Amino acid sequence: MKQSIASLLLAIALILPAHAQLLTPAAPAGQSLDRMVAVVDEGVILQSELDEAVAVVQQQYAGHTEQLPPMNVLQQQVLDRLILQRLQIQKADDQGIHVSDADVDQAIAGVAQQNKMTPEQLRGEVERTGSSFATFRQQLSDQIVVQRLHQSVVQDAVSVTDSEIDNLLNSPTYKAGEVHLAHIQISIPGGADAAAIQASQTKADQALAAIKGGMDFNAAAIRYSDAPDALDGGDLGWRRMDEIPPAFADSVGSMKPGEVSPALRGPTGFHILKLIDQRQSSRKVVTEFHARQILIKPSELVTPAQAEQKAQDLYNRIVNKHQDFATLAKENSKDDTTANVGGDMGWFQQQAWGTTVATQLGQLKDNEVSHPFQSEAGWHILQRLGSRQSDLTVQIERDQARQAIGTRKSEQAYDDYLRDLRSNAYIDILVPELRDKNDQAAASTAQ
Known part of the structure; x- marks a missing residue:
């Protein structure tokens, strides 16, 4: 069942930080922009913007309006948040913080997914309420800008020893x-x-x-x-x-x-x-695995078919000719993090190296070598060396x-x-x- 535009706006608040605050729907067609209610540095907030923002809050509390304060207090609170958001957007602009169309598209896809919709269905729901999807996109862009301003402020100011x-x-x-x-x-x-x-x-x-x-x-x-x-x-x-x-x-x-x-x-x-x-x-007790791998990557000199064939040849040398896995890994593996140590991946939780590797780990027994399998990185040969239960509480x-x-x-x-x-x-x-x-x-x- 489709959700109201107020619920969608609340969904946006859930995927963005606490200081990315209030979104408002577009003004109905033909509505005049009446008086200015506030001047914020070089910008202004209009009565129509305030009215629309208040309407969103009222819609969020439909059926529970007794929880809302008197109208003058609600207007003051909403205006305060609009002012704070406007200041953050202005500051972000001064610092050159901008958002691309691709970033907004990704955020819209996230909101749609949270509400079990496609982006096209989300657009339809926004427009069904009489709002402009272009305005919705711009307001979502503003929220992302505020998020990035927050990150830029705290990233250099906060460290933990x-x-x-x-x-x-x-x-x-x-x-x-x-x-x-x-x-x-x-x-x-x-x-x-x-x-x-x-x-x-x-x-x-x-x-x-x-x-x-x-x-x-x-x-x-x-x-x-x-x-x-x-x-x-x-x-x-x-x-x-x-x-x-x-x-x-x-x-x-x-x-x-x-x-x-x-x-x-x-x-x-x-x-x-x-x-x-x-x-x-x-207590946090998890299963950890110890494994090693050989990774063969396609490159300008190695076609995908050649990479697959090389992985198959190495698998035959390990399983049928009983050649040393670690030696072959040092000589052939293109994984920079493990090749020099014979492909040893150390102890790790099952999903640490991605879903593809995790699936293979679950299918292998200790000391068993996998058939070559493909991931986004290339062709892998994986040997599971052991498993253990580890208490990671501390x-x-x-x-x-x-x-x-x-x-x-x-x-x-x-x-x-x-x-x-x-x-x-x-x-x-x-x-x-x-x-x-x-x-x-x-x-x-x-x-």
Whole structure:
């Protein structure tokens, strides 16, 4: 069954990072572009763009409109996200970050596959809603641009050392397992004075009081949170405990599913966390194989038929003439990573060398030599030398710790980047009712 355009837009959000935020459908034919609602550096956001973006959110929550905040608050939140997205796209353009048509085609194919459609069916679904597929492509392109800006910002700013991993795993506060969290974030503006900090604290207290009064947490996130995921109910998904900032880990570790934390002060503001569910880590025991191979590649001097024939000749020399596999591999194999060690591939998990090799491994017995078989790389002769069960719990734990530290650093680095980006940008919200209290106070001061 086909999904709505809102579901498709949500699918795009799933395959792109958290900061690649809001897509909107095209304006209906003949709709006029009314007033400007905001100036963002050298660009503008129109009332029609805001209305269309709000309509997408309303469509996503069709049947659950009670979770949405009042219209003026929803418009402020959506406008804030449009502004942040516009700033990121402008910054990416300044840095020469661009997206090719092939990149967009690949992303569209991914969205279509997630929704069990062909790209042509996806196009039909977009157009069925009255939207322009060209606009859909452009908005998806913008999302990819934001993703690449995120990568460029964090790739040089984030590194993880072995000592950091050791410190995390040996910390008395380290907790294994995973938790499913949702959050509400009440940010403190950069350079905020005591009054602004108190205003954020008051808003956090109001959100907490609303939840205690019976408001659904997702609805409270939509109403009060200013995090990029607020319109998704603040859902953070499943995270390892070591991915959670240390300032919050103790609170989460002492909570039970369904519980909500008090307002916790963090580096960028106040956070209210809800523990949706939790699960424990299990030991990771995997099957590993030891094998060696000879690879014959076609080249300008060797035709595919000649490569196949050479592989067959080598197979006969190994199996029928009992010549040494390792010697023949050193003399003939074109695999740069294994030829010098007699074709030895070491110990590895079954899929490590690709599906074709994995299939052959599953069909061989220990010490058995395969008939020549073809992959994208060329013609292979494979000998399975052994198999074993390996407990990779410690290795995987270290790999996950490295990833968790990197993820945490990346999120903090990009959050800081976005705060600086916004604080240094020229932003003028032209419609008074769309300004939040801080904007209104700034406008009054400027006057």
